[in-house]
Amino acid sequence: MIEQLNQLIEQLLIQTAPTVPSIQQVVFVMLAIPAAVAALMVVLARNLFHSALALVGTLFAVAGIYALLEAEFLAVSQILVYVGAISTLITFAIMLTRGMMYGATSPLNRQAGTAIMIMGLLFAVLSGLVASMPWPENLVALETFSWGIFSNRITGEAIIASLGQKFLTTYLVPFELMAVLLLVALAGAILLARDRQ
Amino acid sequence: MVPLSWYLVLAAFIFCCGLLAALARRNAIAVLMGIELMLNAVNINLVAFWRYGAAVEQLDGLLFALFVIAIAAAEAAVGLALIISVYRSRKTVNLDELTLLQG
Numbered sequence: 001m002i003e004q005l006n007q008l009i010e011q012l013l014i015q016t017a018p019t020v021p022s023i024q025q026v027v028f029v030m031l032a033i034p035a036a037v038a039a040l041m042v043v044l045a046r047n048l049f050h051s052a053l054a055l056v057g058t059l060f061a062v063a064g065i066y067a068l069l070e071a072e073f074l075a076v077s078q079i080l081v082y083v084g085a086i087s088t089l090i091t092f093a094i095m096l097t098r099g100m101m102y103g104a105t106s107p108l109n110r111q112a113g114t115a116i117m118i119m120g121l122l123f124a125v126l127s128g129l130v131a132s133m134p135w136p137e138n139l140v141a142l143e144t145f146s147w148g149i150f151s152n153r154i155t156g157e158a159i160i161a162s163l164g165q166k167f168l169t170t171y172l173v174p175f176e177l178m179a180v181l182l183l184v185a186l187a188g189a190i191l192l193a194r195d196r197q
Numbered sequence: 198m199v200p201l202s203w204y205l206v207l208a209a210f211i212f213c214c215g216l217l218a219a220l221a222r223r224n225a226i227a228v229l230m231g232i233e234l235m236l237n238a239v240n241i242n243l244v245a246f247w248r249y250g251a252a253v254e255q256l257d258g259l260l261f262a263l264f265v266i267a268i269a270a271a272e273a274a275v276g277l278a279l280i281i282s283v284y285r286s287r288k289t290v291n292l293d294e295l296t297l298l299q300g
Contacts, residue, residue, distance in 0.1 A: 074259055126206075136249050
């Protein structure tokens with residue numbers, strides 16, 4: 001009698017127990033909520049410099065998401081390039097183009113109402129599209145893939161070594177074109193922004 | 198384990214925020230910040246699809262995202278140089294007042 005009662009209570013507890021989220025889900029939520037909030041602040045902040053700081057926060061959180069997806073090289077590159085260089089460029093440009101009445105008028109222009117409605121619709125459509133497909137739920141561990149001639153290394157090193165190898169074999173032309181593009185962009189930016197006297 | 202759809206919804210939200218900033222802000226630099234947000238959202242999608250896909254050892258998603266970061270750096274530099282140049286000649290970066298090409 002008591003054993004049956006115990007079994008009944010156990011079954012009831014198993015059926016109504018809340019599902020505990022895994023640690024990756026907790027870390028994802030801890031990175032995604034600041035990213036989303038900071039992205040919203042980029043749009044809605046009255047002061048332009050607050051928008052720039054919120055953009056830096058978003059970029060840091062997105063770098064954390066890359067690290068969660070086991071793309072550590074990309075996370076570090078994101079921090080070096082985006083937070084280190086592009087955010088500094090944006091800050092310099094904000095300092096060099098002062099003159100707007102920050103905080104006096106609304107940061108949004110005349111078509112902001114229509115834009116907000118259309119963005120809400122777009123987000124609903126995208127989320128509905130994402131929810132309607134059977135995406136994979138679980139990752140396949142990186143160690144199960146074969147990293148070619150770098151299979152004898154630990155997985156993080158093997159990824160970076162394969163990255164270097166791919167840059168110089170399969171993706172050589174985009175790599176060199178990227179170098180030319182950066183040179184042209186640098187020269188063009190200096191030419192456009194120099195002081196003409 | 199984190200389902201793939203969570204990453205895609207986050208990327209969709211950041212993309213919508215970036216597009217809203219590009220369409221609805223007055224200042225030209227805020228529009229550029231919206232463009233950077235959109236590129237970051239696309240990068241999240243690329244890396245998530247790479248990680249949850251079948252051919253992870255091809256590293257194509259990771260390389261694509263790296264190229265997107267480099268191109269975003271080049272485009273931000275040129276865009277900000279343009280904005281500084283416009284500010285020098287017209288003393289404003291308010292997009293409501295830059296209406297020379299408007300019909």
